[in-house]
Amino acid sequence: MPWCCIGSSSSSTPPISADALLPLGNQENTQPGLPHQAKTPAKTAILVTTGGDGLFIDRLRSTNWTVDSVSPSSVEALLARSRPLLILLDSRTEDLPALAKSIRSMVEDESLLTVISDRSISEKRRRSLAKANIVHFVSWNSRDTSLIEYVARLNARLRILPALYTALDEVDEAIEVCDDSHTVAYVNSAYERLTGCVRSQVIGQPDSEIRRKSLPSSFGGRRNCDWSCLRVSTANASFSGHCVYLRRRVSDGFSNHDQHFAGGQMHRDLSLKSIRSQGGGLVDAPISEVLSLLREASVLCEGGDAAKYIKDAVRLLSSQEIYAPSITRFRDGDRIATQYYDGLIRLQQPGRQRKRSVVDAYRDKRSCSDARRRVSGEVRQALENEHLWSFDVLQLERVSEHHALSQLALKLFGRWKVCEMLQCPEDTMTRWLLSIEAHYHPVNAYHNASHAADVLQATSFFLDAPSVATYVVESHAAASLIAATIHDLDHPGRGNAFLINTRQSLSILYNDLSVLENHHVALAFQLTLQASNNINILANLPREEFAAMRSCIVEMVLATDIRRHFEYLAKFNQMELTDERESEREAHSITICNMLLKCADISNPAREWGLCERWAHRIVQEYFEQTREEKEKALPVTMAFFDRETCNVPLTQVGFVDMFAREAFSCWTQFARLPHVLKQLESNYERWRSMADAWTPAHNNSLLS
Numbered sequence: 255m256p257w258c259c260i261g262s263s264s265s266s267t268p269p270i271s272a273d274a275l276l277p278l279g280n281q282e283n284t285q286p287g288l289p290h291q292a293k294t295p296a297k298t299a300i301l302v303t304t305g306g307d308g309l310f311i312d313r314l315r316s317t318n319w320t321v322d323s324v325s326p327s328s329v330e331a332l333l334a335r336s337r338p339l340l341i342l343l344d345s346r347t348e349d350l351p352a353l354a355k356s357i358r359s360m361v362e363d364e365s366l367l368t369v370i371s372d373r374s375i376s377e378k379r380r381r382s383l384a385k386a387n388i389v390h391f392v393s394w395n396s397r398d399t400s401l402i403e404y405v406a407r408l409n410a411r412l413r414i415l416p417a418l419y420t421a422l423d424e425v426d427e428a429i430e431v432c433d434d435s436h437t438v439a440y441v442n443s444a445y446e447r448l449t450g451c452v453r454s455q456v457i458g459q460p461d462s463e464i465r466r467k468s469l470p471s472s473f474g475g476r477r478n479c480d481w482s483c484l485r486v487s488t489a490n491a492s493f494s495g496h497c498v499y500l501r502r503r504v505s506d507g508f509s510n511h512d513q514h515f516a517g518g519q520m521h522r523d524l525s526l527k528s529i530r531s532q533g534g535g536l537v538d539a540p541i542s543e544v545l546s547l548l549r550e551a552s553v554l555c556e557g558g559d560a561a562k563y564i565k566d567a568v569r570l571l572s573s574q575e576i577y578a579p580s581i582t583r584f585r586d587g588d589r590i591a592t593q594y595y596d597g598l599i600r601l602q603q604p605g606r607q608r609k610r611s612v613v614d615a616y617r618d619k620r621s622c623s624d625a626r627r628r629v630s631g632e633v634r635q636a637l638e639n640e641h642l643w644s645f646d647v648l649q650l651e652r653v654s655e656h657h658a659l660s661q662l663a664l665k666l667f668g669r670w671k672v673c674e675m676l677q678c679p680e681d682t683m684t685r686w687l688l689s690i691e692a693h694y695h696p697v698n699a700y701h702n703a704s705h706a707a708d709v710l711q712a713t714s715f716f717l718d719a720p721s722v723a724t725y726v727v728e729s730h731a732a733a734s735l736i737a738a739t740i741h742d743l744d745h746p747g748r749g750n751a752f753l754i755n756t757r758q759s760l761s762i763l764y765n766d767l768s769v770l771e772n773h774h775v776a777l778a779f780q781l782t783l784q785a786s787n788n789i790n791i792l793a794n795l796p797r798e799e800f801a802a803m804r805s806c807i808v809e810m811v812l813a814t815d816i817r818r819h820f821e822y823l824a825k826f827n828q829m830e831l832t833d834e835r836e837s838e839r840e841a842h843s844i845t846i847c848n849m850l851l852k853c854a855d856i857s858n859p860a861r862e863w864g865l866c867e868r869w870a871h872r873i874v875q876e877y878f879e880q881t882r883e884e885k886e887k888a889l890p891v892t893m894a895f896f897d898r899e900t901c902n903v904p905l906t907q908v909g910f911v912d913m914f915a916r917e918a919f920s921c922w923t924q925f926a927r928l929p930h931v932l933k934q935l936e937s938n939y940e941r942w943r944s945m946a947d948a949w950t951p952a953h954n955n956s957l958l959s
């Protein structure tokens with residue numbers, strides 16, 4: 255590794271290795287061993303004077319300086335076409351400070367401005383000249399040009415910087431330069447392109463091996479990252495100097511063109527998905543970036559076993575459903591996982607149309623009961639530990655006569671100051687809550703207002719977690735509480751697959767896409783905005799705030815579609831929280847809230863065992879009803895193992911945790927720092943597993959409610 259001598263520079267520009275530049279100066283300064291003895295750069299100076307000469311000028315000329323005299327009136331024209339290293343200003347020039355300021359504005363730091371005088375300069379005059387950044391003074395009769403020589407050498411090096419930057423920004427290798435205080439001083443364009451980091455976010459940050467290691471692995475490398483460090487140092491080798499971190503391309507002897515050509519097969523395989531903008535131009539989605547990076551990687555690994563893996567990755571990423579897992583993701587032949595997959599993710603293909611479905615039969619309008627509800631002592635007591643994971647919503651359901659949702663929401667919305675955030679009167683909120691509660695179906699064993707209350711309490715509990723509160727913006731917290739309250743509104747007790755297979759009007763309306771989730775949130779806004787209902791809790795929000803609040807609520811409710819579980823999980827896991835840009839902060843907050851609501855929605859397997867067991871029994875009873883109706887009407891049976899005649903309930907719970915809950919809660923509880931929730935999930939899981947062998951279908955007739 256060649257050691258290059260390098261100066262240290264405090265500016266954010268990297269120092270230039272002296273070896274890389276030809277030395278400035280006369281012949282005796284030419285350094286032996288340089289690649290070639292080219293002509294040294296000219297040492298040019300101008301003398302701005304109306305007439306003057308002296309020993310100092312002679313000295314300069316005798317050391318290879320070219321010194322041209324120029325009148326004050328023509329200096330600016332000269333500087334418009336040249337950049338002398340040195341500008342000598344005769345102290346007798348009229349209005350010198352103004353001229354100095356004008357010259358400084360033209361040359362900035364590219365030239366050294368020095369006042370030459372036949373007498374000492376007063377302190378007052380120095381101060382006025384200092385305003386033009388003139389801090390160097392020499393005498394006409396001086397023969398000491400050492401400082402001039404030194405500064406000129408520095409200037410000559412600095413002048414090549416723009417060209418070096420251009421060159422560095424053109425290379426394919428990612429380059430990071432850290433200065434002697436181990437602070438990042440420079441990164442090139444390739445670094446930004448290949449790592450996704452933004453220059454302004456990295457420069458000034460401490461040098462971090464961890465950051466480099468966390469960056470996408472380099473091409474061809476087997477290691478996390480193959481950054482090589484060019485440790486450079488000043489003349490005194492013991493001094494650490496700068497570090498240049500370089501992520502090299504693995505050269506395989508191909509020229510750039512050949513490499514791309516060799517990757518031709520890769521190009522064809524990629525068939526990059528590009529969204530054509532209206533103008534017919536290519537607007538590539540991020541996935542295309544990933545695919546092009548993989549293409550480059552495959553070129554570098556051509557012929558190696560890595561290329562095969564990369565091609566497989568490209569094929570997967572090029573598929574339509576990059577987040578929906580193929581069933582092979584789970585244990586082969588796992589009957590339960592397969593049926594969960596079919597029933598909740600793949601959704602059964604439409605079957606034959608039969609007579610009206612149960613969904614229509616359930617649709618009845620319930621009147622809102624009286625606007626305010628008396629809070630009994632029992633209700634108040636049941637609400638006491640609403641801030642704990644052990645909160646018993648089924649106890650509240652009991653003592654509130656199935657008004658757990660409205661009673662819990664009144665308390666939680668008060669604690670989270672939702673009415674204040676919405677500038678909404680409390681009585682409007684009360685009416686809204688009672689109306690929403692009334693549009694859940696109490697006949698549903700699981701998807702009723704108590705499930706919404708359960709999800710609302712889990713949402714509040716998660717929002718209380720300190721690490722969550724750090725990243726969730728206030729309006730999104732309010733949105734998530736509202737979204738939890740409405741997230742299964744008017745649920746018919748049947749899943750999306752059933753609605754699609756029976757070609758319910760809702761599935762036609764929403765094109766079979768997140769049918770129920772779209773309905774829940776659309777109906778909630780229809781009820782809220784219906785003037786005659788007088789329950790518009792969003793009425794006092796300014797237009798922009800309403801739009802933002804609505805957008806968040808819609809997005810969060812749609813995120814509860816279990817079919818998109820892996821998509822939201824992936825988005826949450828790939829979130830880069832170190833990127834603190836304000837624009838990213840909002841996006842991070844939404845991603846966190848989507849994941850939060852998702853986890854709240856499937857949190858019953860992680861509740862205290864008594865609650866977990868009862869919720870499980872409730873949901874399987876609802877599934878039993880769906881399977882019964884599907885069989886009765888000769889519809890495709892979407893989850894056959896949920897058949898009362900044959901079901902092993904503990905096994906269905908084991909399957910649900912294996913397929914959905916464990917991964918989600920492992921990620922979520924790590925982020926939210928709620929280890930006890932994951933511990934409870936695993937404890938419940940083991941308990942279900944221990945119950946599976948002894949379970950018989952007879953148990954399915956005495957399930958808990």
Ligand SMILES: Nc1nc2c(ncn2[C@@H]2O[C@@H]3COP(=O)(O)O[C@H]3[C@H]2O)c(=O)[nH]1
Pocket residue numbers: 598742814815816855856857858859869870873906907910
């Ligand atoms: N088997 C099982 N499925 C669950 C459980 N909790 C949530 N789910 C499923 O996860 C889905 C989340 O969205 P839905 O509420 O629409 O329907 C839910 C059920 O299909 C559970 O405890 N057991």
